Amino acid sequence: MSPKFNIKNIGFIGLGVMGMPMCINLSKNEEFNVTGFDINKEKNKILIKSGLKTALNAKDIFENNDLVITCLPGGKFVKKLYFQDKMISLVRKNQIIIDMSTSHPDLMKKINTKIKEKKSFFADAPIARTRQAAIDGKLAIMVGSDQVVFESIKPVLELVGSDIIHCGDVGSGQFTKILNNMVLFQNVLALSEASKIAERYNLDCGQLFQNISKCSGDSFALKNHGLKSIIKDNYPNPAFSVKYAQKDLSYAIDLAKKQNINTPGCNNLNELFTKAINEGYGDLYFPVIKKIL
Structure with missing residues (x-):
């Protein structure tokens, strides 16, 4: 009953x-x-x-x-x-x-x-x-x-x-969230790298992201983290910080390790999060990793 x-x-x-x-x-x-x-x-x-x-x-x-x-x-x-x-x-x-x-x-x-x-x-x-x-x-x-x-x-x-x-x-909600964030974080890193390259070649990063939004590189991360944060160098506090992002990423890395799965993307991003924290960016909105590229 x-x-x-x-x-x-x-x-x-x-x-x-x-x-x-x-x-x-x-x-x-x-x-x-x-x-x-x-x-x-x-x-x-x-x-x-x-x-x-x-x-x-x-x-x-x-x-x-x-x-x-x-x-x-x-x-x-x-x-x-x-x-x-x-x-x-x-x-x-x-x-x-x-x-x-x-x-x-x-x-x-x-x-x-x-x-x-x-x-x-x-x-x-x-x-x-x-x-x-x-x-x-x-x-x-x-x-x-x-x-x-x-x-x-x-x-x-x-x-x-x-x-x-x-x-x-019970537990499947966390699995979904953790793996969602793993994908999101790496997407944000790719956007940060793209914006950095564009800036060095004197391209309009805002226009670049608008163009990508009409192509296969479009994503939630592009529309939110990319257009609202990365191109504006806007990394507010309070927001979802580097420290919080690294905590969530650590769960994904742990789940992978338990199944002997290699996660080079996660490992690289984890190192960048650590570097960002060491350089004083830990409490800022996590797309701030652009600054250490």
């Missing part, structure tokens, strides 16, 4: 570059009571100024909501919250937990096992696209869960995303 979910109260942990606008967008739907929390007190103050409620701590979020969403900077933070801080012990029967961070698929499966023991439900649902997409509620969301859970959480996810993709069982 399929469980019946009554989602009224939603708790959101992680008010970062993407999490803050996501939490705000969730709160715009009057059907739900949304409460946010971040360990950074300044983030909580921003949320309060936006007219939203904040919790005293993560424990408060887990204890008082039907649906808990976590959106943290990476796997080590997810592992700390659920296991070291023992939030997983607070999960109650029929509660739904969604992790929207980008983490290793193995960690998602471990969390899912523990949550299932409590007769509760879990989905990994990492996000893709830009910070502006998060603000506009136009994210792509890759969900790993069983079908019943997916259908139950989809209306909530549609408040923050325009493309909600069911990728398969």
